[in-house]
Amino acid sequence: MNDDFDPEWGTATRGVRAANLRSVEGEHSSAIHMTSSFVFDSAEACAARFGGESPGNIYSRFTNPTVDAFSRRLAAMEGGQSCVATASGMSAILATCLATLESGDHIVAAHTLFGSTIGLFNNYLGKLGISTSYVSPEDLEGWKAAITPATRMLFVETPSNPLTEVVDLAALADLANANDALLVVDNCFCTPALQRPLDFGAHVVTHSATKFLDGQGRALGGAVVGDEDIVGDRVFRFLRTCGPTMSPFNAWIFYKALETLEVRMRAHCISAQRVAEWLSEQPGVEHVYYPGLASHAQHDLARRQQPGGFGGILSLRLSGGRAAAFKLINATRMLSITANLGDTRTTIVHPASTTHARISEADRARAGITEGVVRVSVGLENVDDIIADLARGLE
Numbered sequence: 001m002n003d004d005f006d007p008e009w010g011t012a013t014r015g016v017r018a019a020n021l022r023s024v025e026g027e028h029s030s031a032i033h034m035t036s037s038f039v040f041d042s043a044e045a046c047a048a049r050f051g052g053e054s055p056g057n058i059y060s061r062f063t064n065p066t067v068d069a070f071s072r073r074l075a076a077m078e079g080g081q082s083c084v085a086t087a088s089g090m091s092a093i094l095a096t097c098l099a100t101l102e103s104g105d106h107i108v109a110a111h112t113l114f115g116s117t118i119g120l121f122n123n124y125l126g127k128l129g130i131s132t133s134y135v136s137p138e139d140l141e142g143w144k145a146a147i148t149p150a151t152r153m154l155f156v157e158t159p160s161n162p163l164t165e166v167v168d169l170a171a172l173a174d175l176a177n178a179n180d181a182l183l184v185v186d187n188c189f190c191t192p193a194l195q196r197p198l199d200f201g202a203h204v205v206t207h208s209a210t211k212f213l214d215g216q217g218r219a220l221g222g223a224v225v226g227d228e229d230i231v232g233d234r235v236f237r238f239l240r241t242c243g244p245t246m247s248p249f250n251a252w253i254f255y256k257a258l259e260t261l262e263v264r265m266r267a268h269c270i271s272a273q274r275v276a277e278w279l280s281e282q283p284g285v286e287h288v289y290y291p292g293l294a295s296h297a298q299h300d301l302a303r304r305q306q307p308g309g310f311g312g313i314l315s316l317r318l319s320g321g322r323a324a325a326f327k328l329i330n331a332t333r334m335l336s337i338t339a340n341l342g343d344t345r346t347t348i349v350h351p352a353s354t355t356h357a358r359i360s361e362a363d364r365a366r367a368g369i370t371e372g373v374v375r376v377s378v379g380l381e382n383v384d385d386i387i388a389d390l391a392r393g394l395e
């Protein structure tokens, strides 16, 4: 599948050049193949295509050239054999689970996962007889203790949301292999520009393309990357039959956005580092959670595992609890108050009352998501303007 890029190319070059899609018109920027179906010259040609004897497109729920170009480009960047594109990040996770798990199987997952992922596991996989246990992301002994003979999947995001705990992917991959389970990594926070989980032994990477892959807040999409036998075969067949596929228009947006992914992520990292260092010195700020700070508990691991950078997302804990957190958020004039992340625009949110509100207070306390925690997804504005906006609420 990856015959359309030079394996010597780095991630940025792959983002710009891999899976080049060009029609007979010779356009430099790729066209969008907005079509639901494809036509044939004869009944024989049609039958051969349906019978699998001649390769090619039939119907865009199965394959589409623009969606395929996005998938191949992202596979090249993640270093995976195969990639399938989905309608959203959630459908990427759903497709991965339904394609690889059976009733009676068990998942071990980090308790800090994206809220809808926990909802998918508990409410929808749960009623199919697929159960999930939750553990602290950075506690390897906890992962080991939670594994049962039925465990077939370990699921994690790293760095975690909102406290940026970094999970040792190579150690989790060893654990997965020793237990005949798949390690699935939601690489939404880092993207392949910063971290390539497959290099550390992960079996499957999922994405919400909605976040940094687009990076401009325009479209919903997702992707699953991994080996041909899992992703190219099983996940692809699930999608082809069940239908949460990506629209060609959205695929074109993401395909073009991958061309600037590396340079955008580098800029997010540089600004996030500056904001994290500045916040660390402000009165009323008890703690700053950012893997790029030497004070971060897994700073060295993050350096090894995220060679592209420490990411665009940080959290801070204010000594004044919820009142101080709300004051900081309400004092901003430029930052966007929203739970979304991975945008050109800096966003700010209070996790305990929004993204993590449905978790019980005891679980939140155990996870360290206290009332004084505020999460910032650092955007691409001038960093001095971001700092000035945050300074208003800390005075």
Ligand SMILES: *Cc1c(COP(=O)(O)O)cnc(C)c1O
Residues within 6 Å of the ligand: 088, 089, 090, 091, 114, 116, 117, 157, 186, 188, 189, 207, 208, 209, 210, 211, 220, 221, 222
């Ligand atoms: C947003 C998000 C998702 C879900 O993606 P959608 O595109 O909104 O369906 C999954 N995982 C993480 C970490 C996210 O931030």
